[in-house]
Amino acid sequence: MTTETLNIREMCDAFDVTARTLRFYEAKELLFPIREGQKRLFTKRDRARLKLILRGKRFGFSLEEIRQLLDLYHMDDGQEAQLSKSYVLAEQHLADMEAQKAELEEAIGELKEQMAWGAKKLAELAGKKNAAA
Amino acid sequence: MTTETLNIREMCDAFDVTARTLRFYEAKELLFPIREGQKRLFTKRDRARLKLILRGKRFGFSLEEIRQLLDLYHMDDGQEAQLSKSYVLAEQHLADMEAQKAELEEAIGELKEQMAWGAKKLAELAGKKNAAA
């Protein structure tokens, strides 16, 4: 029995989020934990979704944008209209992400340049100190 | 005379931000436009900084984080202590950005996979339609 579902505390620990966050995501219809009586039980699907949510956040997407994207990932067959809608959304997101990647690479390059300049300056200063001693 | 400085409106147009945003960034010490009487004049340095600010934002850094990073970029010689502090900060940011890049690449890969799956499903549905006709 490899604990098919997680309770809220286990979920928090597994993903390093607070219970409040999980409930908030449920309220926003990003997660759909099942209920055992009153309590929430997070399924494998919820875990997959949360992983994508947190990733989306790191890339600057809003929860609402993420919610829409998630539909593509857990789309079970038989929802033709939704599927093609999700597909278009995904294309847009993909474009965003590839643009972001390009810019990120540029930014990394520039930051490295600046750091090289800084390192040189620091070396010079260290040199002066030694010369003075 | 290639307009050495920009007034607030030109600055807004050039970077697609509002005047409120520029004043806000000044209040937060991210920009330092000079004053001609009462009015703000944005220099080349401000333009460079704003470009970095907007980029930083797209990568999910807070304005405060960005403010600290900017110091590395406009560091004039003669501020030894600050320089090495900025350098350390920059190293951290660089690490963040490279991690982000790696994750972004992974996410792009996965999204593409999902889209391929979606495309296949859509093709199947289109096939059924044709078969029915």
Next chain:
DNA sequence: CGTTACGTTTACGTGAACGTCAACTTTGCT
């Protein structure tokens, strides 16, 4: 049976990053 732990709902609070509006100055026409 009490209480301790864990979870729940409801509701108000918060910080970041601006938007919006009012009440001025200042500047440029005419």
Next chain:
DNA sequence: AGCAAAGTTGACGTTCACGTAAACGTAACG
């Protein structure tokens, strides 16, 4: 001189993504 356009400083409002606290349910433990 008159007046509109552009800019300024407060000051308050707003949205997002939660934090925090209160009041309650329930289940197990000693």
